[in-house]
Amino acid sequence: MDESVKAYLTSLIPDRQTIFHEMEQYAKDQHVPIMELTGIEVMLHNMKIQQPKRILEIGTAIGYSALRMAKALPDCQIVTVEIDESKVEQARFYIRRAGVEERITIIHGNALDVVESVRTLGSFDAIFIDAAKGQYKKFFELYSDLLAPRGCVYVDNVLFRGLVADPASNENKRLAKIAEKLDDFNRWLMNHKDFETVIIPVGDGLAVSRKI
Structure with a gap:
């Protein structure tokens, strides 16, 4: 998306609670990736419709997305998985400050290894994937069977700074490889027989897949 258009859309977003401004600044200062504002606003809007x-959530980081979802959907329960212990502690700090400990359960571990632990917590109406980009297909395959009928899977960063359009053009081999894997994931997802998917060019690219 054109940077001026992105800046314009960001300027239209209503103000957020102080804790969210603090988390956004912390993420910027500590180089912790969190969802872009325009992207999370679109996802939350869709979730408000879905209810x-x-x-x-696969990928807690510092708890920003989990808290944004908890604020937007006051009747929902959230289970979130994070591999990094320091991020788990930071997320718990913010969740306690927000006073929603009873609504957000953090599972510390590799999302590729904790499927059975997550399974004991029941089925889910929505799944949000925002973790290791090269593992998106595995995450989707592992957890989509925990999705309730007509549920939705939301996946962030599927356009990956626009690099998915031509992965080979990037001179950074690591980024090119991630972009290539995301391109493969996008094509696989768009043709998945059990889901209807749309990719929305907002933020860093948001895929929304509805279980048929």
């Missing part, structure tokens, strides 16, 4: 009661 999920239980959400699974």
Whole structure:
């Protein structure tokens, strides 16, 4: 998206609670990736329409998205998985400050290894994937069977700074490889027989897949 258009859309977003401004600044200062404002606003808008009661998040980071979802959907319960212990502690700090400990459950571990632990917590109306980009297909395959009928999977960063359009053009081999994997994931997802998917060019690219 054109940077001036992105800046314009960002300027239109209503103000947020102080804790969210603090988290956004912390993420910027500490180089912690969190969802772009325009992207999360679109996702939250879709979730408000969907009204999920239980959400699974793959990739807690500092708890920003989990808290934004908890604020937007006051009747939902959230289970969130994070591999990095320091990020888990930071997320718990913010969740306690927000006073929603009873609504957000953090599972510390590798999302590729904790499927059975997550399964004991029941099915989910929505799944949000925002973790290791090269593992998106595995995450989707592992957890989509925990999705309730007509549930939705939301996936961030599927356009990956626009690099997915031509991965080979990037001179950074690591980024090119991630972009290539995301391109493969996008094509696989768009043709998945059990889901209807749309990719929205907002933020860093948001895929929304509805279980058929």
